[in-house]
């Protein structure tokens with residue numbers, strides 16, 4: 090059974106990674122999860138400077154997932170390189186750093202700060218779901234031109250860039266085209282879906298920031314659709330599917346829609362070992378269905 094896959098030029102031993110922001114910046118969950126057994130570990134998004142994030146409460150459980158408004162809290166690239174990266178390496182993790190910024194220059198700075206550790210990273214994921222302070226705080230990921238500019242500006246990291254896109258757009262293929270044009274080697278699809286919950290007693294939004302991002306099982310069909318549409322539009326692009334994966338079959342659904350690999354996020358909040366269980370279930374499904382190489386599932390739902 091061959092579980093190996095490739096995301097652009099990056100070869101991975103299996104197609105299951107953690108999703109950014111859901112297992113912390115370093116080895117927070119390594120007591121429960123063997124990080125070296127994963128395809129790769131994507132860490133929580135980092136900015137050039139430390140950032141405190143949003144006021145509490147930041148998490149709210151929903152019927153089939155959760156809302157979060159963590160607000161990209163992080164220690165900054167420098168502290169992460171000093172403390173977290175060595176700890177991840179000591180656990181044998183293949184590390185994907187994720188970056189964000191409030192301006193194109195801020196992304197460029199975060200990317201260039203990773204240049205000195207480029208050979209210790211397998212890739213850099215560029216999280217485009219951030220407010221652009223130079224465009225009335227509209228998200229970079231909502232604009233093709235801003236997306237192209239940011240992905241291009243991040244080239245200073247000297248690693249393959251994966252563009253992580255938002256599903257909160259009219260036509261995700263237009264944004265994906267811009268990301269690829271800006272130099273992205275892969276598309277990571279998708280970030281959270283905009284949402285909100287109201288606390289009836291307080292008669293106010295439940296989350297401290299008001300709105301938040303919906304994730305978990307509830308958004309899996311949204312992710313499947315985004316992956317399917319982008320695979321159809323860009324047959325040769327590398328795609329990482331993320332959204333509501335909690336089992337091997339969920340992962341296979343995204344692979345068949347067109348993903349080369351998947352990420353597991355919210356499901357790890359309920360059971361930190363979930364990504365490893367997904368790998369085991371994926372392998373078992375392939376054996377049972379006579380699939381010798383997991384790569385052969387890529388895009389299977391599109392027919393010939």
Ligand SMILES: Cc1cc2nc3c(=O)[nH]c(=O)nc-3n(C[C@H](O)[C@H](O)[C@H](O)COP(=O)(O)O)c2cc1C
Nearest residue numbers: 108109110134157216279280304305332333354355
């Ligand atoms: C608490 C929390 C924090 C997150 N932080 C980030 C982040 O820092 N950067 C990012 O690109 N995505 C972040 N995400 C989005 C996830 O990486 C993922 O795209 C999304 O949750 C959908 O996958 P899931 O349903 O498996 O969680 C976060 C999600 C959650 C639930």
